[in-house]
Amino acid sequence: MKGAVGAVAVGLLLAGCSGGGGDGGQKPGGPAPTATTSAAPPEKRKPRVEVPAAFDGAKGWAVESSEGLRSPVYAPHAQEVLFLKEAEDGESTQVVARDLRTGEVRWTGAPVPLPVSGQYGRVDGEVRLLVTSKGDTDYAVVSFVGEKGGDGVSKARSTTQLTVFPAGGTGTVEAGRTFEFPYKTETFTSQDSEGIVHNRASTADKDARPVALDVATGTRTTYTERQFAAPAGVRRCTERRIIGQPDCDKRAHLFGVSPQGPLTDAYGKSFWLGGGTWHSGTSEPSDAVETGAFQLVRPHYLGGVIVADWTASHSGAFRRYEVRDPGTGKVRATVLCEGERPDLDTGPPVPTLSGGRYVHAGPVVLDLRENKGYCFEDTEDRKRVTFTSVDAGRGVAYGTVPADSRRGPALPVEVDLAAGKVTPLGPDVETPDWVAEGVAAYVPEHGKSSWVGGFTAGFYLSK
Structure with missing residues (x-):
């Protein structure tokens, strides 16, 4: 994470976190806090x-960090930042919406008991917070993946x-509903539309x-091979049938x-509308390149459309x-771009949606x-830009x-997209992790629960 930004957050306490709306606010009937008991000297603020x-x-x-809030995610319609807060005994967690x-607390979810297992009844699993939206309503989803039951024997x-x-x-706020499955999978993910949370299992998984x-x-929808069926003529599926490997229908995964x-993909080579009439091979880019190091294509469902990322060089x-349009598979927009050689372990950057309008990935x-x-990309006159966020409103x-x-x-740089103008920023400027409704957010990466300087996250208003 951008470590030095934690120092900026110190200057924000008087404006946000020390107010009565936060978890650490004054209790009813308690002594009124003074401005000097916890405030840092002016020069440090x-x-x-x-x-x-x-x-x-x-x-x-x-x-x-002392507030115990972690995993911040944004609910765009409610314009709330949602956090998880675990109980001191670790046996339950709850959603806190600010x-x-x-930064004022708007609502707090009723505690969610976490399954316990083993002789000593301990929580053994991972808790994550997901957000999805349907219409104008956002939903927070607390996901637990782990073990339950057992008594040592x-x-x-x-x-x-x-x-x-x-x-x-x-x-x-009480929980609206709870889903439970008798298996462990860490691949449940949420999409931004249709109010959907789904996993990445295939019909061949045991x-x-x-x-x-x-x-x-x-509503739960468990998909069958028939619902995942690939349209006739899907490229690179018939080859696998000939050599005796499972059909694309059986090995297809849900990506949206x-x-x-359902939108499905298989082997990183093809994708299609399950049971539909189109597949990616009918309009595959002529410059798509198969390589042993990277998948041919990675489809994503964002903002109600398919964003397909094709490998276009051996490097x-x-x-x-x-x-692409999810109903027809037709290409609405396309761009070829040279960035960095992707990391062999993590692959190319994962596309990120901003403001429901812009998707960024690497220099695109x-x-x-x-x-x-x-x-x-890198040109004779300009260096390559690697994007971190987009302010969709501007x-x-x-x-x-x-x-x-x-x-x-x-x-750091900022880019006027319509004008194609890249402007350098000061060397000490920190670029936001995301921007929404005129607020620049600095949040921890990869689910880390702490931030340098004793802060978990910071949010800065536009001028």
Whole structure:
């Protein structure tokens, strides 16, 4: 994480976290806090790291590590930042929702008991927080993957438990519904639309079945081979049938659920609308390249469309990104771009949706509203930009360019997408992890529960 930004958050306490709306606020009837008991000296409350010029580093709010909040995710319709807060005994967790702009607590989810297992009844599993939306309503989903039951003689059983809370409430909010499955899978993910949470199992998996959950209605859909069936003529599937390997139908994985049906992919070579009439091979890019190091294509379902990331060179550095209609498979926008050679372990960057409109990945930004693609690759006159976030309201993206020295830190920039203009920022400016409704968010990476300087996250208001 951008470690030095933790120092900026110190200057935000008076504006946000020390108010009565936070978890650490004054209890009824207690003594009134004084401004000098916990405030740092004025010189230490000044921001030591800059935020981009559109935001005010002295206005906003932060979350202290001591508050025990972690895993911040954004609920876009409710305009809330959701956190998990575990009980001191670790046997339950709850959702805490804070206002995006003020940091005030809007609602708190009723505690979610976590399954215990073993002779001593301990919690053995991983807890994550997911968000999905249906219409104008957001839903927080507390996911537990682990073990339950067993007493030292009998064995514990695998379990996956999903507990759903509607966002946008007040006070204490009870869970709307709970789903449980008698298997352990860490691949449940949420999509931003249709209120769907789904796993990545295939119909050939022995321990799990491909399933999608509509968290608003409670509907479970467990998919069959027939529902996943690939249209006739899918490239690279017939080859596998000939050599005796499982059909694409059986090895297909769910990567999204569209209004037209399940979206499936197999072997990183093809994708299609399950049981539908189209597949990616009918309009496969002519420059797509198969290589043993990287998948031919990685499809994603974001913002109600398919974003397909194709390997377009043997090095993997050239990538072709497409925006496709999920109902017809037709290409709406495409852009070929040269970035860095992807890491062999993690692969190319995963596309990220911002403001429901822009998708960014490495040096590429896709405008889903205008069906345009932008590539900010290395040219004779300009360095390659690697994007970190997009301010959808202003059409401005933030990212970094390589330093002149190989060992030097990456340099921050902002990009006016419509004008194609790249502007360098000060060397100490920190680019946001995401931007929403005029608020720049700095949140921990990879689910880390702490932030440098004793803070978990910081949120800075626009000027």
